[in-house]
Amino acid sequence: MSTLVRTRDTLLARARGCNDKEECRALYAEWASTYNADLADASENYVAPALTAQAVLKFDSHARGAILDAGCGTGLVGEAMARGGATTIDGLDLSPAMLRVAEQTGVYRSLDLGDLTQKVDKPDETYDIITCAGTFTHGHVGPRPALREFVRLVRKNGIVVATILEDIWLSGGFKAEVERLETEGLIKVASVELIDYRKGAGDKARLVTLEKQGSALITG
Numbered sequence: 001m002s003t004l005v006r007t008r009d010t011l012l013a014r015a016r017g018c019n020d021k022e023e024c025r026a027l028y029a030e031w032a033s034t035y036n037a038d039l040a041d042a043s044e045n046y047v048a049p050a051l052t053a054q055a056v057l058k059f060d061s062h063a064r065g066a067i068l069d070a071g072c073g074t075g076l077v078g079e080a081m082a083r084g085g086a087t088t089i090d091g092l093d094l095s096p097a098m099l100r101v102a103e104q105t106g107v108y109r110s111l112d113l114g115d116l117t118q119k120v121d122k123p124d125e126t127y128d129i130i131t132c133a134g135t136f137t138h139g140h141v142g143p144r145p146a147l148r149e150f151v152r153l154v155r156k157n158g159i160v161v162a163t164i165l166e167d168i169w170l171s172g173g174f175k176a177e178v179e180r181l182e183t184e185g186l187i188k189v190a191s192v193e194l195i196d197y198r199k200g201a202g203d204k205a206r207l208v209t210l211e212k213q214g215s216a217l218i219t220g
Contacts, residue, residue, distance in 0.1 A: 018139035032097035053080030065128025071135030075102035
């Protein structure tokens with residue numbers, strides 16, 4: 001096994017073993033400069049960002065609306081959406097180091113530090129589309145308040161497209177939270193697909209598309 005593969009696998013294991021946000025920040029400060037190259041390795045084939053962008057473009061073939069790429073990392077989803085025609089993309093991430101890499105892509109209108117385990121400091125119904133890929137995984141962000149915040153931030157008839165690692169879809173409470181939001185009449189589940197997360201690595205994820213149904217005040 002090459003040193004590159006050993007290093008990448010160690011970083012992936014550390015990412016999924018993070019216990020708090022400070023540990024996440026420290027990890028991504030170390031990993032940001034090589035993150036894209038590590039996950040683009042032929043044996044890794046991290047396809048979740050591209051599949052997320054495809055889901056957005058399937059819903060809106062020109063992605064004309066305002067988009068929030070939540071947990072944008074180094075900008076893989078933003079770049080994929082921009083290649084499909086999206087022009088108004090904001091990014092939000094916990095890691096300053098990852099945001100610096102995302103800025104170099106040139107596809108974001110704005111990039112802000114943000115913690116998805118807390119209320120997002122943005123007004124209600126700011127966006128037409130919200131994406132979140134690679135963030136709902138082990139050691140990172142849970143379903144609450146993040147999913148409810150996404151619904152708050154998206155406009156009526158807008159969509160939320162997120163990947164949720166299959167290992168935690170049930171055990172992490174994501175399926176239950178989606179069903180709760182649907183029962184409350186806040187969303188319609190447009191689709192839930194089982195997809196490759198890292199093709200060739202055996203990881204699977206749920207690719208979830210939620211369509212907002214109402215514009216009432218959403219509380220936690």
